[in-house]
Amino acid sequence: MSESRLSIRRLDATADDFESRFAGLFELISEQNAAIDTRVGEMLDEVRRRGDDAVLEFTRRFDRVDASAMSELEIPQQQLRAALDSLGAEQRDALQAAAQRVRAYHERQLEHLGSSWEYHDADGTLLGQKITPLDRVGIYVPGGKAAYPSSVLMNAIPAHVAGVREIVMVVPTPDGERNPLVLAAAAVAGVQRAFAIGGAQAVGALAYGTASVPKVDKITGPGNAYVAAAKRRVFGLCGIDMIAGPSEILVIADGSTPADWVAMDLFSQAEHDELAQSILLCPDAAYIEQVEQAMQRLLPQMSRRDIIEASLRGRGALIQVRDLEQACELADRIAPEHLELATREPRALADRLRHAGAIFLGAYTSESLGDYCAGPNHVLPTSGTARFSSALGVYDFVKRTSLIEVSRRGAQHLGRIASVLGHGEGLQAHANAAEMRLRDLERQPG
Numbered sequence: 001m002s003e004s005r006l007s008i009r010r011l012d013a014t015a016d017d018f019e020s021r022f023a024g025l026f027e028l029i030s031e032q033n034a035a036i037d038t039r040v041g042e043m044l045d046e047v048r049r050r051g052d053d054a055v056l057e058f059t060r061r062f063d064r065v066d067a068s069a070m071s072e073l074e075i076p077q078q079q080l081r082a083a084l085d086s087l088g089a090e091q092r093d094a095l096q097a098a099a100q101r102v103r104a105y106h107e108r109q110l111e112h113l114g115s116s117w118e119y120h121d122a123d124g125t126l127l128g129q130k131i132t133p134l135d136r137v138g139i140y141v142p143g144g145k146a147a148y149p150s151s152v153l154m155n156a157i158p159a160h161v162a163g164v165r166e167i168v169m170v171v172p173t174p175d176g177e178r179n180p181l182v183l184a185a186a187a188v189a190g191v192q193r194a195f196a197i198g199g200a201q202a203v204g205a206l207a208y209g210t211a212s213v214p215k216v217d218k219i220t221g222p223g224n225a226y227v228a229a230a231k232r233r234v235f236g237l238c239g240i241d242m243i244a245g246p247s248e249i250l251v252i253a254d255g256s257t258p259a260d261w262v263a264m265d266l267f268s269q270a271e272h273d274e275l276a277q278s279i280l281l282c283p284d285a286a287y288i289e290q291v292e293q294a295m296q297r298l299l300p301q302m303s304r305r306d307i308i309e310a311s312l313r314g315r316g317a318l319i320q321v322r323d324l325e326q327a328c329e330l331a332d333r334i335a336p337e338h339l340e341l342a343t344r345e346p347r348a349l350a351d352r353l354r355h356a357g358a359i360f361l362g363a364y365t366s367e368s369l370g371d372y373c374a375g376p377n378h379v380l381p382t383s384g385t386a387r388f389s390s391a392l393g394v395y396d397f398v399k400r401t402s403l404i405e406v407s408r409r410g411a412q413h414l415g416r417i418a419s420v421l422g423h424g425e426g427l428q429a430h431a432n433a434a435e436m437r438l439r440d441l442e443r444q445p446g
Contacts, residue, residue, distance in 0.1 A: 052210045055204075064175050075194040095188055106157055158441075169194040199227065208234075245275075249337060251265055253284075263291050266316070274311050283324060284320075288318050335386040360374060380392075
């Protein structure tokens with residue numbers, strides 16, 4: 001029996017129907033619909049009302065783990081360390097090398113984030129800013145279709161570098177299988193507490209707190225549509241990093257990178273999930289044909305072939321553009337999570353681009369290196385949100401507090417301004433609070 005051919009859209013950016021076909025690539029994903037949001041709302045309400053009992057019930061139902069108490073689902077520190085010690089030398093060394101690079105990058109980020117600062121203005125009033133880490137954060141590590149130790153590193157290490165006091169990890173363990181590489185990554189990254197729970201119930205437990213799971217100040221980390229919907233609903237009760245959609249890669253190529261490399265880079269995101277998106281922009285029709293042929297040839301070798309095929313058929317595209325200038329224009333419209341510049345002069349293109357979660361420059365910079373060990377964070381904005389949001393980093397785990405200490409002289413100057421504006425807004429108490437101090441200063445000139 002002959003192998004079926006991979007199906008992926010071929011678009012021409014100069015064609016009359018391009019805009020309508022291009023728009024079709026980014027239609028709302030049906031999985032993120034009202035039914036999911038309604039169901040998640042019901043689950044969160046159960047967790048809020050019943051706490052551990054609801055978490056245990058949903059874990060039995062969705063992960064097929066029949067625990068009678070949450071203590072059975074908390075993963076002790078000894079198990080995290082034992083998992084690290086149990087790894088073969090190759091895996092252990094790779095994990096620790098990746099962690100070191102991620103930590104070094106985020107420590108540099110902390111240096112440039114700046115420390116607390118203050119100054120005195122001309123009136124002697126002190127103004128400043130105090131930087132403090134969050135007290136407790138929850139990190140969600142996906143664990144349904146695959147295990148993601150890299151997500152542990154990318155979420156926990158910047159929180160640890162920022163000085164967060166307690167990092168709580170939740171990770172689903174379908175059928176009770178606790179992945180040793182994920183647990184080892186938690187040991188390397190500085191996770192203090194870990195629970196073998198996932199889904200909307202895990203988000204609810206972190207947001208509301210239960211008898212066993214501590215309430216956190218912020219939840220970070222990607223998950224499926226149920227996790228995303230739950231994070232959206234609990235925002236305000238605690239902070240969240242972002243609402244993550246399916247993974248995306250956009251490759252701009254000029255034909256100078258081996259076609260097999262680009263084909264595999266497109267596969268690297270498609271294999272995450274049937275809803276992931278992989279797109280190639282290239283002005284060279286012959287090269288696009290080479291990439292498609294490489295994809296056809298390489299696909300049968302992939303262990304996650306069915307997922308890759310479904311992803312590329314549903315949301316993938318090979319797009320011929322007029323030139324690299326048009327490729328950059330389309331890339332900025334897409335604002336992709338991962339943007340590879342597989343070109344001879346990638347820095348020149350990077351300078352023209354404005355919207356991407358991360359930019360990978362040159363033929364040797366595969367997106368997978370960024371996922372695992374390059375150093376920058378792989379938790380990135382998706383679904384076009386790179387137009388207004390950024391990669392996860394140390395700055396997501398600290399907060400800024402303003403400092404104001406008004407001098408006598410400053411109170412005379414600022415009080416008059418505040419009085420005028422307070423009355424102008426119809427807020428009498430605001431104005432009076434400033435005026436009382438003015439009157440006192442006028443009676444006791446200093």
